[in-house]
Each structure stands twice: as C-alpha cells, then as structure tokens.
Amino acid sequence: MRGGGFDDGSTDRGEEPEDGAPDLDEFHQLLCSASRRRILYYLQEHPEIPLEELSDVVAGWKAVEENTVVGPRERDRIRVSLHHTDVPRLADSDVVAYDRENREVSLQPLPEPLSRILRESREYERERRSAGADEALPEP
Template sequence: MATTSESKPSTAGTTGQNDQSREGEIFDLLSNQRRRYTIHYCKQEDNPVTLGDLAEHVAAWELDKEVEAITSAERKRVYTSLQQTHLPTLERADIIKFDDRTIELTDEAAELDVYLDIVPGNSVSWGIYYLGLTAVGAVVIGGLWLEVVPTETVPELGWTTLVFSLFAVSAAIHVVQNRRMRLGEMERPP
C-alpha cells in the first residue's frame, strides 16, 4: 500500500518576517513629511477630512505660512501630490480610507504612535536620561553599601525613597510629554 504525504510549507519564522516587513513598510510610510503631515491633520480633526482642506494645511505647514496665505498654485501642487502619490500609498497600507475627495484614518493608524516617539531637538532622549538616572541610583546604593553616604541625617530608607521618587516623577513626566508630542495632538506637526 502506497502512502503519500503532503508537505506543508514551513511557517517557522513567518510571523517574525511579517512583523519585520510591516515595520519596514511603516518606516517607509513615515519617512515622507507629507504623509506624516497627512496623518497629523487627520488625527487632529478626528473626523473625515476633505482633500482640499488637507492640501491647504499641508502646504501651509511645508511653507511655514498661515492657511489663508497659501496661493492657489501652492495648494494645487500639494493637492496633486497627495491625490496621485501619498494618499494611495497610505490607503494601500490600510492607514486611511480615501475616496477621491474624503480621507479618514483607519484603526490601523493607531499602531503608528509607537513609531512616532518624537524627541524635540533641544532635549535629551529619554533612554539617555534614564541611563543617567540609573547611574545616580547606582552611586547612591553603592555609597550606602560601602557606608560612604551619610545615614545620620538621611536614613537608608530615605535615600531609597529619594531614588524611587526620582524614577516615579520622571516616568510620569515622560508619559505626559509623549502624549502631548503625538501626531495630531499639537497645532502644528513636529
């Protein structure tokens, strides 16, 4: 009796490759300023927007002008670029729904927030900040172990509470700043 075995393609590693592929696609989408501005404006409005309004705002942000100061030629250049290139790209990635005149964010757009951790130019990144804070904590704890940190005026529990409080306050400020710096949260896109 002959037996046949069907071989199924291996799915080992497929999920990881799909995640990397999607991540690469997202970085590619966000690499373009007009697409970031589009997402920002749509998040800011929180309702479907018209292509005309979007083009006006994107042109104003790009040219650092007020919306009222945009000329028809400037608006048309951005309008055409959005309509022919950027909106179809965002739609293929399932970030927006686009029906020739109206643009609306999809639920998939929410996943972009994790890729948009914005650090202002005059700021230290939070990773470096926390590394520094950890170094301060390590010095305090090391000093307590080696008995070089004074415990007569401030008890050991006081030093521990101080280090913990620094981390807690820093984390709270970090969360507030990240929420305030998301696309769609500010008047002008970062």
C-alpha cells in the same frame, strides 16, 4: 509592498498581517516622507477630513517652513500630489481610507505599537522645533 526584511515572527515572510495593518518596515517607509508623516499627524487629531482641507493644512506647513506665502499654483500642486501620490500610498498600506469620489480621507485604526511610533515621531519633531532645529512643524 508588505512583508519586507524585518521578521518579527507575527507573519511569514511576504504575508500580510491578518489585521491589514502594514508591517513595521512598510510603516517606517511611509513615515520617511515628511508629507505623509504630517498627513498622519493631522489625521490623529482630525480622523476624517476632506482632501481640500488637508491640502490647505499641508500648504500652511510649507508656508511656515519656508517663511513665505503659498500661492494658488503651489496649492494646486500640493492638492494634486496628495490626491495622486501621498494619500493613495497611505491608502494602499491600509493606514488611511480614501474615498476618491467624495475626496474624503480618514485614518484607519492602527495597532497600538504603530500608533505609539506615530505619536513619538510627532513629539520628536515638536521637540526639535522647540530646540530651534531647521525643520519647523506647526501645530495642527
């Protein structure tokens, strides 16, 4: 999935950056999913976490956003989605490491420009929440 349409001169089209980090296009594609953004936000403050705990965090965000209680069935759906979709997608892009056997997720080191984009995205969402925007984003 690397080597998309934006050529910043650091790699030839279609080649992976040498450090294994995603290119800018791929990183933005990762961030276009609210679930993946929130996983990364949480991992910035808790660099290694069991998948079960991460699913509780994501369920908590959902409960706050929808002003409801997330029941066991929905928690299971979230956990399965994290295990089979969101976390593997982040791992395929070398943004997180995922130990499937132990179900541990850990944030991989990101180049400073990508870390800055992630921090600024988090700040933007916090500002929107404090301004009374539609989408709430609880503190980790």
